[in-house]
Amino acid sequence: MVTIAVDAMGGDYAPKNEVEGAVMALKESGNRFKIVLVGQSEKVQPLLDEQDTTGLSLEFFHAPEVIGMHESAATAVKTKQNSSMVQGLALCKKGSANAFVSAGNTGAQMAASLLVLGRLEKVMRPTIGAYFPNPSGVTMVFDIGANVDCKPEHLVQFAEMASIYLKYAQKEANPSVGLLNIGAEESKGTDALKQTHKLLRGAHEKGKVNFAGNIEGGDVLAGKTNIVLCDGVVGNPLLKFGESIPHFLSGLFKQEIGKLVKTGKLPMESAEVIGKAFKGMFASFDDEQFGGVPLLGVNGVSIIGHGRSSALAIKNMIYRAEEMIEKRVNEHIAEVLADA
Amino acid sequence: MVTIAVDAMGGDYAPKNEVEGAVMALKESGNRFKIVLVGQSEKVQPLLDEQDTTGLSLEFFHAPEVIGMHESAATAVKTKQNSSMVQGLALCKKGSANAFVSAGNTGAQMAASLLVLGRLEKVMRPTIGAYFPNPSGVTMVFDIGANVDCKPEHLVQFAEMASIYLKYAQKEANPSVGLLNIGAEESKGTDALKQTHKLLRGAHEKGKVNFAGNIEGGDVLAGKTNIVLCDGVVGNPLLKFGESIPHFLSGLFKQEIGKLVKTGKLPMESAEVIGKAFKGMFASFDDEQFGGVPLLGVNGVSIIGHGRSSALAIKNMIYRAEEMIEKRVNEHIAEVLADA
Structure with a gap:
């Protein structure tokens, strides 16, 4: 089963919309995938407690730090290794998740994705x-x-x-x-x-x-x-x-x-x-309606959403992540670029 | 009195809108300036005959050639020296007019303006x-x-x-x-x-x-x-x-x-x-409502309009030309750039 890590701390309305969006995606899809919410337990857990998560393939991963929406990307990624952003991507890197989804600081997500996941072979720059x-x-x-x-x-x-x-x-x-x-x-x-x-x-x-x-x-x-x-x-x-x-x-x-x-x-x-x-x-x-867009060219799946993402947008971002995995987009990219 | 040369052949609806716009400007302003319509007499004259131009400070200058809306700018300007575009600007260069107005081929107007009028001192590129x-x-x-x-x-x-x-x-x-x-x-x-x-x-x-x-x-x-x-x-x-x-x-x-x-x-x-x-x-x-915009930085006044300009737009472009002259915009530009 596909596992999608969701940055619970990213976005202007985090962690509320992130928790709601993740629950919505699992309910709507009938647990078609597993979701790992990544974030500060003291903030996320109370919200999870409010939801009826019985029977949902939902897990929680504690990441004590948060990268703010307006922090400098380069600095934040270097200094906040325990942030939900870096930790969520690390779950992908080590194979515990197949994709990462965030509505957080876009610059930081791009930088962290590149740093943690690296590029697909032959890719000069992700886009x-x-x-x-x-x-x-x-x-x-x-x-x-x-x-x-x-x-x-x-x-x-x-x-x-x-x-x-x-x-x-x-x-x-x-x-x-x-x-x-x-x-x-x-x-x-x-x-x-x-x-x-x-x-x-x-x-x-x-x-x-x-x-x-x-x-x-x-x-x-x-x-x-x-x-x-x-x-x-x-x-x-x-x-x-x-x-x-x-x-x-x-x-x-x-x-x-x-x-x-x-x-x-x-x-x-x-x-x-x-x-x-x-x-x-x-x-x-x-x-x-689309939720977010993938950072194309990284060696993994990182879906970037708008800071103002609603729960509905978060849900759709999760579907975008699923598509990227199911349709093997990265494999196809690697194939086409290999044949230069 | 300020004299404004109007390209009668420029624009998608030339010379109709150009003739009507020029007449409109003179009537509305009470002959505040003189207008010289530049174009092919066989096309412009019949339209002028339809208008009541009694008492208007309106002249006509025959230019036998026309630069088409989709011609290559560089070639057109070089090969069509007798076009309304080049001739209208030449009237400015030799002091017979103070400004030129056209809704014709924008690329050609920029090239011809630069070629015929030259740049104001210290201007690197007009804009x-x-x-x-x-x-x-x-x-x-x-x-x-x-x-x-x-x-x-x-x-x-x-x-x-x-x-x-x-x-x-x-x-x-x-x-x-x-x-x-x-x-x-x-x-x-x-x-x-x-x-x-x-x-x-x-x-x-x-x-x-x-x-x-x-x-x-x-x-x-x-x-x-x-x-x-x-x-x-x-x-x-x-x-x-x-x-x-x-x-x-x-x-x-x-x-x-x-x-x-x-x-x-x-x-x-x-x-x-x-x-x-x-x-x-x-x-x-x-x-x-604005009609057109000046090509800033050339040593003269060249007002560039949209190809689809209506008679009203042409009229407003003529007012823009008048403003450029009356407010001595080029003199002010030269002054500011001189003091580098």
């Missing part, structure tokens, strides 16, 4: 992506901040790893890759982007990626490709900009609706119905 | 920005695609020029500058971003920019700073992503509303009122 909505589903953007100053070879590996993830874990038969640039023409962008374009064509010819050429910012929400490839200095602002849209527009929308109700142009009843519809519209922007 | 809405007004992002592979010194100059533009032309007393990065901490990002951060601190101490530190993608729509500074490879995707939001969300919104009407939860009447409000909400995303 993480994020989901963006499109009219018929989702687009994944890689890299969203794990890497800056990427060399063309790094970006090509991201494309290869992302393609495998989408193919096996997300059941996208032949995921297309677009290189995010300032124009669609091959001649656009920096020398690094031109070189990346050329290398991606080569990888396409070898059947390693389904390269669709350069794409532009407007193609992301249009869903022109399944994967959008860019350096983290581009992907990170894009992701955070995207995440800020619902809040910004909700403010504008409330104002507009308020005016209409005040001037009698819209019945209050309709305004309420509309308000809910407006929120529903943004469900597709919500990372909760 | 263009774009407006993004925020809850209380607008934020300008520089650079949005005129430059890639920017060195820290380039970015600092963009910040200086943008600050002067906002201060003098947009009446923003002490515009703040945020450096778009993958995190707020000084230690974040590439070496180039760290160095830019350092140089901006220096420029801040000298009173040349009001530097607010690193900002993140979510700070753009929040309006954390008046100016957002980044390389064109970051700014361009961000702009085009932003521009794609209204279309994407309108699709989603229509679906949601359609469902509510169909299930009887929302009266058709309310749906129509709401539809209009939804469109109104996106007015703040519309570049029409």
Whole structure:
């Protein structure tokens, strides 16, 4: 049976959402896997006592330290070897768990994952992506901040790893890759982007990626490709900009609706119905439905979630971890990269 | 009197919108400036004949060639010396006009402006920005695609020029500058971003920019700073992503509303009122209200508009040109850069 270590101390609402999410996953899946909650017993145990965990394949592992959400990643990982983050990953390293899930400090999780699990053979740099909505589903953007100053070879590996993830874990038969640039023409962008374009064509010819050429910012929400490839200095602002849209527009929308109700142009009843519809519209922007994303390229499974993760998001992150293991994503990555 | 040359052949709806916009500007402003429409007489003259131009300070200058919207910029500028674009800028160069306005091929306009007008003294690279809405007004992002592979010194100059533009032309007393990065901490990002951060601190101490530190993608729509500074490879995707939001969300919104009407939860009447409000909400995303943006750093005034510019947008671009001249933006830029 697959065992998933869950960082009970990571995230803005830890350990509450983590405990609830883990219990939810086990109940919903009918104990399809085993979960080890990793964290401070004095904080986690009382919450576990509140839950009915009878018959659940749930264990607890005490880790006395906690890495804070805003601690410097490098320092925290070095100095807090007994943190839930490092200890949870260590469980994976020594084979007691098959995957680690956390909504904690992202920088620390990336650093600790790399340090404890190491890289898959031939991987130059691990990468993480994020989901963006499109009219018929989702687009994944890689890299969203794990890497800056990427060399063309790094970006090509991201494309290869992302393609495998989408193919096996997300059941996208032949995921297309677009290189995010300032124009669609091959001649656009920096020398690094031109070189990346050329290398991606080569990888396409070898059947390693389904390269669709350069794409532009407007193609992301249009869903022109399944994967959008860019350096983290581009992907990170894009992701955070995207995440800020619902809040910004909700403010504008409330104002507009308020005016209409005040001037009698819209019945209050309709305004309420509309308000809910407006929120529903943004469900597709919500990372909760996916929970988190794997750090692709490490020698193990480390699922990274948003600090604000709800119990539902934690539950879905656990499913993401299960997928990574069941679909043997890392084995497929190693295979494709070995054949360079 | 200020003379503004307007490219009658630039833009997706040229020369119709260009002619209408020019006439609109002169009528609305009461002939506050002179406009020279530059383009093919056989195309422009019939449209002028349709308008009542009696008493307007409007002239026409024949330019037999047209640079297409999708032509390669470098080639077009070299081979089409008799195009409305090159000829309009030449009018500025020889002093027959004080500014040039175009909704044509942006790449060609940047190249031709640089070639014909040259740079202001000490300017390393000209830059263009774009407006993004925020809850209380607008934020300008520089650079949005005129430059890639920017060195820290380039970015600092963009910040200086943008600050002067906002201060003098947009009446923003002490515009703040945020450096778009993958995190707020000084230690974040590439070496180039760290160095830019350092140089901006220096420029801040000298009173040349009001530097607010690193900002993140979510700070753009929040309006954390008046100016957002980044390389064109970051700014361009961000702009085009932003521009794609209204279309994407309108699709989603229509679906949601359609469902509510169909299930009887929302009266058709309310749906129509709401539809209009939804469109109104996106007015703040519309570049029409500004028309266009100046190419900052060239030795003259070249206002760049969107290909899809309406007559209203053209009119507003003409006002932008007038502002650049009246507020002596270039003189202020030269002054600040001279004092390095």
